[in-house]
Amino acid sequence: MKDAFLRTPTALIIALSKIGRIMKLQIFCVVFLAMFLVASAPGQNIKTKMAPDFTLPNMDGKRVTLSDNFGDGPIYISFWATWCKPCLEEMKILERLYRKYNDRGFRIFAINTEGARAKGKIKSFVKSNGFSFDILIDRDGEVFRRRYKGFAMPFSVMTDPQGKVIFSAVGFKPGDEEHIEKLILQHLPTAEDDEKKAGSGK
Secondary structure (H helix, E strand, C coil), rough: CCHHHHHHHHHHHHHHHHHHHHHHHHHHHHHHHHHHHHHHHHHHHHCCCCCCCCCCCCCCCCCEEHHHHHCCCCCEEEEECCCCHHHHEEEEEEEHHHHHHHHHHEEEEEEECHHHHHHHHHHHHHHCCCCCEEEEEECCCHHHHCCCCCCCCCCEEECCCCCCEEEEEECCCCHHHHHHHHHHHHHHCCHHHHHHHHHHHH
């Protein structure tokens, strides 16, 4: 009886140890699956498609339509939220790129996904960080979730001047700006493009 009593806690400890290993394996599998889904998500694999069109209000209530801006230069679309730290890092770099290439036709539409109720917080956030590019508000998530199949932020899409997607990614890490700037330079209008546009009266 005494031996059985002594063996029981030992067996229990062994059993709990096995359960712990199984749970760790399950957690690892879930994390690995999540990473796989991020890497293979449809939102990142749209490089041969036209960017889905949208019309959204800016912070002043003026409605902005994506396709109305085709023809001038590359367009960078970024879905973000005020609580998203990688979004802030991306936006700081985007601000530098915007100031550098805006006068040559480069546009940025930073689309907030927190809804109309967060408008005051969004305005304060934008003002405190000195962002000068266009801030749009996706009030019900229609554009982010349904049209662009977004699921995590920052989620970014870049188009050429005609609206064809040339880059898309979930997340942001230091060094990504080098690739983004190369794409901007590749798709900025040339002097010849400007002359053709002027000649056509557009």
